[in-house]
Amino acid sequence: MAVFQHPHLTRGVVMTPKGAFVISRGFVSAPDEIGDALGWRRIDDEAIASQALMPASGSSPMRRDVLVSLDRR
Numbered sequence: 001m002a003v004f005q006h007p008h009l010t011r012g013v014v015m016t017p018k019g020a021f022v023i024s025r026g027f028v029s030a031p032d033e034i035g036d037a038l039g040w041r042r043i044d045d046e047a048i049a050s051q052a053l054m055p056a057s058g059s060s061p062m063r064r065d066v067l068v069s070l071d072r073r
Contacts, residue, residue: 004028004040 006014010026016038021030027043028035035042 001029002032002035003043004030004035005043006040 009023012023014021
């Protein structure tokens with residue numbers, strides 16, 4: 001099994017003649033022959049690990065301003 005990136009879906013289920021596969025955050029874990037046959041881009045393990053370590057959007061200045069205004073009420 002390999003991890004592929006679906007070309008346009010970010011979540012859901014893809015039905016193929018070989019079975020159904022869950023899409024999560026645009027990634028699909030599927031057998032090599034299915035992902036390759038459908039033309040999905042193969043993702044290496046390092047790319048997935050680096051995306052998991054990205055900081056959350058809560059650290060942006062705009063987000064902090066909204067949270068501060070909510071605390072003042």
